[in-house]
Amino acid sequence: MADTFRLTLAQANPVMGDVAGNANKVREVWAEAKAAKSDMVAFPEMFIVGYNAQDLIMKPALQAAALAEVEQLAVDCAEGPVVAVGGPLVQDGALYNAYFILKGGKIVHTQLKHHLPNYTVFDEERLFAHGPMGGPYDVNGVRVGSPICEDAWFEDVPETLEETGAEILVVPNGSPYYRDKFDRRMNHMVARVIETELPLVYLNMVGGQDDQVFDGGSFVLNPGGQLAMQLPVFDEAVAHVEFERTAAGWRCKDGPKALLPAGEEQDYRVCVEALRDYMGKTGFKKVLLGLSGGIDSALVATIAVDALGAENVRCVMLPSEYTSQESLDDAEDIAKRLGVHYDYVPIAEGRAAITNTLAPLFEGTDPGLTEENIQSRLRGLLLMALSNKFGEMLLTTGNKSEVAVGYATIYGDMAGGYNPIKDMYKTRVFETSRWRNNVHRDWMMGPAGEVIPVNIIDKPPSAELRPDQKDEDSLPPYDVLDAILFMLVDEDKSVADCVAAGYDRETVKRVEHLVYISEYKRFQSAPGARLSKKAFWLDRRYPIVNRFRDPS
Numbered sequence: 001m002a003d004t005f006r007l008t009l010a011q012a013n014p015v016m017g018d019v020a021g022n023a024n025k026v027r028e029v030w031a032e033a034k035a036a037k038s039d040m041v042a043f044p045e046m047f048i049v050g051y052n053a054q055d056l057i058m059k060p061a062l063q064a065a066a067l068a069e070v071e072q073l074a075v076d077c078a079e080g081p082v083v084a085v086g087g088p089l090v091q092d093g094a095l096y097n098a099y100f101i102l103k104g105g106k107i108v109h110t111q112l113k114h115h116l117p118n119y120t121v122f123d124e125e126r127l128f129a130h131g132p133m134g135g136p137y138d139v140n141g142v143r144v145g146s147p148i149c150e151d152a153w154f155e156d157v158p159e160t161l162e163e164t165g166a167e168i169l170v171v172p173n174g175s176p177y178y179r180d181k182f183d184r185r186m187n188h189m190v191a192r193v194i195e196t197e198l199p200l201v202y203l204n205m206v207g208g209q210d211d212q213v214f215d216g217g218s219f220v221l222n223p224g225g226q227l228a229m230q231l232p233v234f235d236e237a238v239a240h241v242e243f244e245r246t247a248a249g250w251r252c253k254d255g256p257k258a259l260l261p262a263g264e265e266q267d268y269r270v271c272v273e274a275l276r277d278y279m280g281k282t283g284f285k286k287v288l289l290g291l292s293g294g295i296d297s298a299l300v301a302t303i304a305v306d307a308l309g310a311e312n313v314r315c316v317m318l319p320s321e322y323t324s325q326e327s328l329d330d331a332e333d334i335a336k337r338l339g340v341h342y343d344y345v346p347i348a349e350g351r352a353a354i355t356n357t358l359a360p361l362f363e364g365t366d367p368g369l370t371e372e373n374i375q376s377r378l379r380g381l382l383l384m385a386l387s388n389k390f391g392e393m394l395l396t397t398g399n400k401s402e403v404a405v406g407y408a409t410i411y412g413d414m415a416g417g418y419n420p421i422k423d424m425y426k427t428r429v430f431e432t433s434r435w436r437n438n439v440h441r442d443w444m445m446g447p448a449g450e451v452i453p454v455n456i457i458d459k460p461p462s463a464e465l466r467p468d469q470k471d472e473d474s475l476p477p478y479d480v481l482d483a484i485l486f487m488l489v490d491e492d493k494s495v496a497d498c499v500a501a502g503y504d505r506e507t508v509k510r511v512e513h514l515v516y517i518s519e520y521k522r523f524q525s526a527p528g529a530r531l532s533k534k535a536f537w538l539d540r541r542y543p544i545v546n547r548f549r550d551p552s
Helices: 019-035 054-058 060-076 149-153 156-163 181-196 263-282 295-308 325-338 348-362 369-390 400-405 426-438 454-458 478-490 495-500 505-517 519-523
Strands: 004-011 040-042 082-091 094-103 106-112 137-139 142-145 168-173 200-204 206-209 212-215 219-222 226-230 237-246 249-252 287-290 313-317 341-344
Touching: 004 019, 004 168, 004 200, 019 040, 019 060, 019 082, 019 237, 040 168, 054 060, 060 082, 060 094, 060 106, 082 106, 082 168, 094 137, 106 137, 142 156, 149 156, 149 168, 149 181, 156 168, 156 181, 168 181, 181 200, 181 219, 206 263, 212 263, 219 249, 226 249, 263 295, 263 426, 287 295, 287 369, 295 313, 295 325, 295 426, 295 454, 313 325, 313 369, 325 341, 325 454, 348 369, 400 426, 400 478, 400 505, 426 454, 426 478, 478 495, 478 505, 495 505, 505 519
Parallel strands: 004 040, 040 082, 142 168, 168 200, 287 313, 313 341
Antiparallel strands: 004 237, 082 094, 094 106, 137 142, 200 219, 206 212, 219 226, 237 249
């Protein structure tokens, strides 16, 4: 029997649906593993297709293409390390989330996912059939078991693998980020190694897919829960992990342990990586956005520069007669600090033309919200014209507080292809802006230092659609609004719970009403980076037509 076992981990970033490209990534890492004399190279869950594929995974053509690529990989990687890679498998008319073991030119073992997550962004009960609890597979004399992602969150699949002879557990994952999720993963995996007394490899993918970012952070635990190796979060990485046989069984040799950044840094990194991959995987090279002189567009501009570089970001100031000199100065200031292309496009002439066109129809009515929204929609029209003309994707800049209560103009400032701060409450926008001014990392393409002028952070927020307008004219103070929204949206608390926490019932009921009546806007809003377990889209799905109001 062998006394050593070398495993290569591919903490890799697939492209959704690019089965040939993803297979080539497997070949590249396999070649590295072969050069390192590894016994096995492991890839994350569903890697050959990408994850989370949603209903795409149900297309027979995709299923066939994925299996063909896996079978070809087996042939191409016959002489060298065993390959373990995730993908879909149709068997006896049922579709499974499978993990393929490739050895000697063939698929020699297939692990089928047993526990199917059906919460937050996951719909696996709808997409896949439950696989049986299978046994381990042989890699050069070592018995390896691979519970797939959710299967390792429960004790039955790992225990079955241990009882049927597994000596090492290699867990492939497609686990997307939300704040503080890493601790939950670690707690579950520690429980598994204590129960089975086996070393466990937690292998997670990285990269952005629509709203989700897979944050990597792969690690290895020895029995007892001792951390043997830790890969960084968010970065693609290839690691060669050494196991040795001891009197007490297999143990992983001590390896590098990356330090994990704090929560606010991970949130910001998600916003950057989500935009970077959304652009790269859809083929866009450049973005533009309306730069108002306010905090939201300032932070989005900074995220865009950190993700893509200043040379790929266009910022446009579109002032009306209500735009203050302070906002004009602040917008130009941050554009210079970031080094972006800056355009100045006044909307007064276009607004006058629209006002004159509508004047016969509006005669006898008082000016109000309609006229304010014309400004916003005119800005959206002009920004979309620039996007079409120059092939630059428009970013929208509404924070979670605004998205929640509909404090945004549909077909106006909601226009755009992606929103990096869609799941970031306004109070967090302020905190994140201050944090970015004090922190710079090598993954940021933007400049270090105070990139967001302090005046933008400190001044009262305003849409500037009428004289002396402030957000608090229409909404509760953001610290109150966000606290209520967090209870109603993120925690599913009742109105009575909010009142018991000290918030005015009339204010809570008004916020609840705004959340419900704004659902139609969210159905038409741009996707954005997911930071929480209750991001608007797949995490929280409500009907548009809905008369329910909490009676408590």
